[in-house]
Amino acid sequence: MSDPIEEYERKTPESGRLFAEANQYLPGGDTREVTYFDPYPTFVEDASGCTLTTADGEELLDFLNNYTQSVLGHAPPAVVEAVTERFARGNGFAAPTREATDLARRIVERTPSVESVRFTNSGTEATMNAIRAAIASTGNDHVLKVDGAYHGTHDTVLVGVEGAGRENPGIPASVEERVSTVPWNDTDALAEAFERRGDDLACFIVDPMMCNAGMIPPAEGYLEAARDLTAETDTVLVFDEVMTFRLAAGGAQERYGVTPDLTAFGKFIGGGLPAGAFGGREDLMGVFDPARGSVTHSGTFNANPATMAGGIATLDALDADAIDRLNDLGGTARERLGAVCADADLPMQVTGDGSFCNVHFTDEAVTDAASGTTHEAITKRFFLALRNRDVLVAPRGLMNLSTPMGEGEIDALVAAFDGALADVAPDLAADAT
Ligand SMILES: Cc1ncc(COP(=O)(O)O)c(C=O)c1O
Known part of the structure; x- marks a missing residue:
């Protein structure tokens, strides 16, 4: 020793x-x-x-x-080839490309709850925009999340990641006031939170398996209770599948048989290049359609062509x-x-x-x-x-x-x-x- x-x-x-x-x-x-x-x-x-x-x-x-x-491990040949080929033809234009549609189609086809998708550069931006869609469509500001759950580095979701109190001096106190947390896997506490706040919740954001606190699967009936309580109160159920999407072709929502309204993706979704995505019900995602909606979503690197090519090659291999x-x-x-x-x-x-x-x-x-x-x-x-x-x-x-x-x-x-x-x-x- x-x-x-x-x-x-x-x-x-x-x-x-x-x-x-x-x-x-x-x-x-x-x-x-x-x-x-x-x-x-x-x-x-x-x-x-x-x-x-x-x-x-x-x-x-x-x-x-x-x-x-x-x-897929590091430098998988099919992904390296797809990214290199796309990059060599020029990368990054202020215009849509067919690769974004092709990757979006793959995500929609494998994930029945996802009717349309937007791309981001990280899982952080994916959860941030999913929450924005929930706030815009419900008109409510309050967000419910799980104690200790990590959904990236934007203000709202950094509340309640580590214990209680002012854990993040860089986050305005006003943000902390509009986030509540509940312990993972405690159906009674979840029901109580909906009893208390159900009328003013925009969304409940949750990993379908608790990742940050140590890969803790959902207790029997917990995700189903989350689905029922959100449906009863017109609260948007957001699954953070940034890590768990690998659990089945259609993610943890397929493995555990519970359907969210919106889903955040990340990690391998861009084949190892910086990427995220979020998607879900068409009526919720419609807020991002400039012709119909009003929620701004832009980004120089969103749906970057080489990233999209990497994502396509990755999803094709990860069948x-x-x-x-x-x-x-x-x-x-x-x-x-x-x-x-x-x-x-x-x-x-x-x-x-x-x-x-x-x-x-x-x-x-x-x-x-x-x-x-x-x-x-x-x-x-x-x-x-x-x-x-x-x-x-x-x-x-x-x-x-x-x-x-x-x-x-x-x-x-x-x-x-x-x-x-x-x-x-x-x-x-x-x-x-
Ligand atoms: C469950 C979960 N959600 C969101 C994120 C944030 O993703 P990113 O690091 O791409 O911003 C992470 C990152 O580890 C994560 O594990």
């Missing part, structure tokens, strides 16, 4: 040097909070399939996949068969990691569904943000112990699969998981007493 931080510093001197240099020009050494971990993040040079090559020449097995973006295979492999991973947890006889478990897994260092039931985000220090130590074994997951314990993976990659994950446990077992046993 070795100290994970010392071991990491020994393996990654070049990343340490690059991070010190980056800090001279970028506050915090990067432009994304989520890439940072103690003592400094790993710099990546190249990526192919499910392997990342770091600045220190290590090869890491990637079970993070840019927080679920790289569902129902590819998803079934990936979900089966995810089931194998959860089962085998669960067996490691059971053998170790330590307070830990693995949650998830489809091709998502998340380790939690508790033996209490994990049902919501409060129960899903315990033991953060150990979770981060465990992450570094895995990283030292050349397996990359998220510091919060999220793992997700990509299509180039097979049983061999699951073997490697399970072996690293087992080894990393030895590094944290003493802390874990001490923590549990």
Whole structure:
């Protein structure tokens, strides 16, 4: 057993040097909070399939996949070819292109609740515009969301991501006043919130599986209750499928059999180029039609042709068969990691569904943000112990699969998981007493 931080510093001197240099020009050494971990993040040079090559020449097995973006792995040849071909013919005109229609058609065909779509540059803009459509069409301002749920970085949805109170000094207090939160998976609390506020809600925005607090599937009947309560009060039900769209050809809404009014997409929807999309019922989306509606939606890079080409190639490769295979492999991973947890006889478990897994260092039931985000220090130590074994997951314990993976990659994950446990077992046993 070795100290994970010392071991990491020994393996990654070049990343340490690059991070010190980056800090001279970028506050915090990067432009994304989520890439940072103690003592400094790993710099990546190249990526192919499910392997990342770091600045220190290590090869890491990637079970993070840019927080679920790289569902086909890195640099999938069909996507590289489609993007390169489109880019070489000129990219970015103030005019529509046939590629946007082709990608929109694919999304509409695979997602029955989506009658029309608009493209954005991120999942953040997708949830922001879905909420705008809800406000414009209901005439109400108030937004209901789930405690601890992350829907991007615009003001409204940053309320209630981490605990209570003024967690974000950059967000006006007036925004916080028009957002309420409810615990994930608590149908009674949801019913109470609708009882209290149902008449002035614009929307309830919800991940159909709670992603941010550790891949927690919906409890029996929870999404159905959300559907009924929103329908009864004319509140717009927005599913944030930025991560979960990979769960079936038609997303988590198909897997769980509940139909939202609007859906936000992101991650792989642009084939690895910056992209998002939102869509849904035609009457709600009509507010963006300049001939009929009044809600402004523009953006220099919206529906960028190379991005659209990447999205088309990605959705064509990620068909129902590819998803079934990936979900089966995810089931194998959860089962085998669960067996490691059971053998170790330590307070830990693995949650998830489809091709998502998340380790939690508790033996209490994990049902919501409060129960899903315990033991953060150990979770981060465990992450570094895995990283030292050349397996990359998220510091919060999220793992997700990509299509180039097979049983061999699951073997490697399970072996690293087992080894990393030895590094944290003493802390874990001490923590549990
Ligand atoms: C569920 C969910 N919604 C929205 C977002 C925001 O997407 P983006 O980072 O593209 O703005 C994320 C990003 O991780 C997410 O996980």
